[in-house]
Amino acid sequence: MTDSNGSIDGEAIGRPTNPMVSPLLTDLYQFTMAYAYWKAGKHQERAVFDLFFRRNPFGGEYTIFGGLEECIRFIANFKFTEEEISFLCSVMPTCEDGFFDYLREIDCSDVEVYAISEGSVVFPKVPLMRIEGPVAVVQLLETPFVNLVNYASLVTTNAARHRFVAGKTKHLLEFGLRRAQGPDGGISASRYCYMGGFDATSNVAAGRLFGIPLRGTHSHAFVSSFMSLDEIVNKTLRSYDGSSTCDDFVSLVECWLNKMQRADSLRGTFGDTNQSELAAFTSYALALPNNFLALVDTYDVMRSGVPNFCAVSLALNELGYRAMGIRLDSGDLAYLSIEARKFFCAIEKEFDIPEFGKMNITASNDLNEETIDALNKQGHEVDSFGIGTYLVTCYAQAALGCVFKLVEINNQPRMKLSEDVSKVSIPCKKRCFRLYGREGYPLVDIMTGENEPAPRMGDRILCRHPFNESKRAYVVPQRVEELLKCYWAGGSANKREDLPPVKDIRERCIQQLEQMRPDHMRRLNPTPYKVSVSARLYDFIHFLWLNEAPVGELQ
C-alpha cells in the first residue's frame, strides 16, 4: 500500500508539483473504460502500455525527454479521496456501487514503470516509458502521463535548440512567465528550459521550487517613471570596501558624464543625454550598486542610454564597484550591440578602466532560434539572451504528440494498425538499447522482445527498420546502454532509480547532446537518427500484422 508520503518501497517521493494533478485530471473515457473493464471482470488483467511519440518536433531529429519525475510523483500518490469518489458517482450515475468500492481500493502498488532517464536525448517510436499493471489502473494513468510528458519534453527540446543555436558560451535567460500558458505553463517552462540548458529564469517561484538561478534586469516603466535628477533625495553611497562614503553620488555621475563629453575619443558620438533616464540609472545604482545594469533603449540607445549607463558605471567604478551591463530590447540588436561594445572599449581606453570593454550586453525582444541564427550570421556582441514568448509557448510547434498504446495484455502482444504506417504501434513488452559506434557516437536505438538476449558489446547484431523491409544494417556496438530502467517498482522488491535534482538532469541533458553526431543536430536538413528492431521482433511484428489485418476482397 501507498503511505501518505507516496512511499511504497521505502524512500519517500513528494507530491506532484502542481496540486491540480490528481486522479481526476484525466479524460472521462478513462473512467468509462475502467468501468467496462470492471464489468467484464477484466480489470485485473495485466497490461503493458508504451508511452512514445511519432515525430521529432521543430523540424529537428532529436527530442529531450522531460516530465518523468512528475509522473512518478503522480503514481506514488495515486489514491482517490472520498470527495473525488462522490464526484465520480455524480457524473457516472448508472455505474454500480461496486465499481466505486473498487476505485476506493486502488493505488499504484501493483504498477511497474520502466523509463528512459529524464533529460536524455530520445527518438520517435522508442518507448520513453513502459507501464505495466492491472489494465484498469494503467488505463487511468494514460491522460495524466501524456499530459505531464508532452509539454515538458517539447519545451525542454525547444530550450535545447535555443542553446544549440546560441552556442555554449552565451548566457541564456528564460523571461517567459508573463507570456506562458497560465501559471502551470510558466512554472513548467522555467523548470524545463533550465533542464534543456538555460542558465537562469526571471520566475521567482520556479527559483524557490527547483533551485534555478534567478536573474533579471529592469523594465521601461522604471526608466520612464523618473523625470529629473532633482527627484533623488538620498544621494549618499558607501564605497565598495566600506572605507569611505560619497555624499553626493548624483554629482559624481554628472561629473563623469562631463568628462565623457569632453573626451577626444568620444567627441561627436553623443551630445546631451536624456536626464530622466540618467536619474533612473543613478537611482538604480544607488539602490543596487553591486548589481547595476540598465535597460538602455527607452529614448535612444547610442545617444542617451549607453552614455548615461557609462557615466553611472564610471562613478560606481570610482567607489570600487563594477557595473554589470546593459539590456537592449528593441532595434537592430546586432548593430546596437556592436556599437555599444565599441563605446565600452573606447571608455576602457580613454579612462584606463581595465575590463570595461567586456561589459555584459543582454539582448531581448521576440527572440527565437531564427533571430539568434540571423544575429550570429551578421556578427554581434551580445553576451546574454533573454527569451520569453517564442520559447515558453513553443511557438514553432504546438505539441509533441506523445501517445500511450497498449502493447501486451495477459502476455499476449497487441498492436494498433493504421493505414498510415507511421501510426502503427510496435507490439510486445520490449527492452530498448542504444548502441554506440567506434567514434563514441550513438549509432542506433534498437528494441527487442523482453526475453531476447540483450545486444552485447563487440557482437554483430542485425538492426532492422520496424516497417521497411529493405532498411537494415549490421552493427558491432562498442558500447551498449540499456535505455529503460525501473523508476517505479510497485510493491515488488526491485530497486528503483533515484529521482535526481533538476540541476543533475540538466547536466545529463547537456552531456547527452554533446555526444550526438553533429549531422543529427544541425538545423537545416539534419540526418535522421536510426531507430530499429531486432530481427526477431521484426518477424513477429509482421506475423502479427498479417494475422490482425483482414484480407480485402476485390469485386
Ligand SMILES: Nc1ncnc2c1ncn2[C@@H]1O[C@H](COP(=O)(O)OP(=O)(O)OP(=O)(O)O)[C@@H](O)[C@H]1O
Ligand atoms: N539584426 C537583427 N537581425 C534579425 N532580426 C533582428 C535583428 N535585430 C532585431 N531583430 C528582431 O527583429 C524584431 C524587431 O521587432 P519590431 O519590428 O517589433 O521592432 P522593435 O525593435 O521592437 O521596435 P519597436 O520598439 O518600435 O517596437 C524582433 O523580433 C527582434 O528580435
Ligand SMILES: O=P(O)(O)OC[C@H]1O[C@H](OP(=O)(O)OP(=O)(O)O)[C@H](O)[C@@H]1O
Ligand atoms: O520578447 P520576449 O521573448 O517575449 O521576452 C520577454 C519580453 O518581456 C518584456 O517585454 P514587455 O512585457 O515589456 O513587453 P513588450 O516588449 O512587448 O513591450 C521584455 O522587455 C521582453 O521584451
Ligand SMILES: O=C(O)c1cccnc1
Ligand atoms: O528581468 C528582465 O529583464 C525581464 C524579465 C521578464 C521579462 N522581461 C525582462
Ligand SMILES: [Mg+2]
Ligand atoms: Mg519586448
